[in-house]
Amino acid sequence: MTTPWRVLWTLAWRNLWRNHRRTLIMLAAIAIGVWAMIFLTAIMRGMVDDMVRGGIHTLPGHVQVHHPAYRDDPSVANRMPPPDPTLAAALAAPEVVAWSGRVKVPAIISSERDSRGVSLIGIDPVADDRLAGIAATIVEGRFLEGPADRGVLIGARLAERLETRLGKRVVVMSQDPDNDIADRGFRIVGIFRARLQGVEESLVYAGLETVQRMLRIDEELTEVAVLGDDYRDVDALYRDIAAAAGAQRETLPWYELDGYLGSMLRVMDGFVLVWIVIVFVALSFGLVNTLAMAVFERVREIGMMQALGMRPAAIVWQILLESLCLLGLGLLLGDLLAVLSLWAMQGGVDVSAVAAGMEMAGYGSMLYPSLQWRDLLTANVVVIVLGLLTSLLPAWRASRYAPIEALAKT
């Protein structure tokens, strides 16, 4: 016996509208629930995106290559040669948006007033700006003009600490590979601002070649930073770069370089699922109640259908299809509502009035919701799958009625 789908669909759809008010209330509840799932997820994703992107700018890049001992001891002793032809070929691949070779070593910067421990970073300004976007953060002076630029960029906060300013000279001191003092005087050519105070206080940028000369390391580097297309999808890029870099170098993706950022993203994924399930559980009470009432009101009708020869399985399908219609309509409305409300916010929302101090945690003052198809799909799949599972109980109970008892109901 084949299942009579056509009549089951007809019955499911028309039965849905037998009690308009109840159906509309349930539809509104599902739509608002789905909207809340997607909208709030997009808001939270936007916040995490902002924080991760900020972190990746600071790292910088999605993948970095180092000497294997550099992460334990980030000194010039653990440097590496510039990219060989194999690595250079991998860095020229289309999936690489930008890359930059850098020298990053611990140093002491001294003004005539004070001294501070910092990280001295030698950069090729053109290549590096595509990864870290430093030029856009300059608030006074200028960006470095080339790898041989003899000036230095410091953060506004560091300038305050050192009681120095644009145009003043500072001395930067580190160690060369022979553990001898390597120092050099620099003129401050630019002051930058960063979202994190720590960055503003601890990073000092100078020309790559100038730093290499100061440290007496020829063309050697301490890191190669690589930027891909999307920080959420870096595994293929990571594998290609790691294969090209070989075992004599350590290659790591951003989420391992900055464990906090990586764990934030994983926590966010788990949180999204928990949030969606919590909203669904709240919805499911209404759904079960609606279907239970619908079944209760139609016991006699269900008994009559069984008397006429409808199999119990077809009764189950009829109730499930009714639930599917309700869930489908609710999802459609909820999805539409969420997409429209997020579209209206795509230009960003200024949350500075209520987000004082959020910069400390790495968040910006503008909030850009991030709607991901994966989240939209998860919300829809959870609602449909759990919704149908929840509907199984009233559907199963409907199919268990003995026709003679169901027909006797008034």
Added chain:
Amino acid sequence: MSAVTCAALCKTFQQGEETIIGLDRVDLKIDSGDFVCLSGPSGSGKTTLLNAIGGLDKPDSGVITVAGQRIDRLGKGDLADMRLHHIGFVFQAYNLIPVLTARENVEFVMQIQGVAAATRRARSMAILEEVGLRGLHERRPAQLSGGQQQRVAVARAIVSRPALVLADEPTANLDSVTAEHLMDLFVELNQRHGSTFVIATHDSRVMAHARRLIRMQDGRIIEELAQR
């Protein structure tokens, strides 16, 4: 050839502490094409017997054979198939599906049977015309009178030409004129299509149309009369 045979059929119901006898060793044989009325006072067992023959209720003991098949041993799904293909039901309260039109109600059984849409439509329109509901096929039950609804129910019961039509108090909610029309229709359908009719009723006007009248009391058959 017999359409229905019942042998030593017993059925009891529990009402609190009390055991009520529904059927008490009922033996019955109904031939194909017969027109039988089950009569008797309330609680005599006629509806219980009708439900047992229709596979809606299981006897405690005994044998029921419908269209050559023992139905007292069948499971829920097989009983549903049995009813679908061999039995048409007419209920006292019409029991139409309120969200379907008259035509869709008539087509309902054929849809479950898997009859093609064109055939379904042609048969349902023909049978609705036959029961005097021409032009009313797109009306929903709430838009039809009681008599019209019962005609739709009759059309639904016979449209797929079941071997056996079971009707439980089909005229109970109808006025006398409509009841008479319905009985004329039953007789006509019985004669034209050869379907076996078994009707449980209190109504003497219905009994007057039966070729065979079976009187029941306390779950037993106490009298059988052949008429006309």
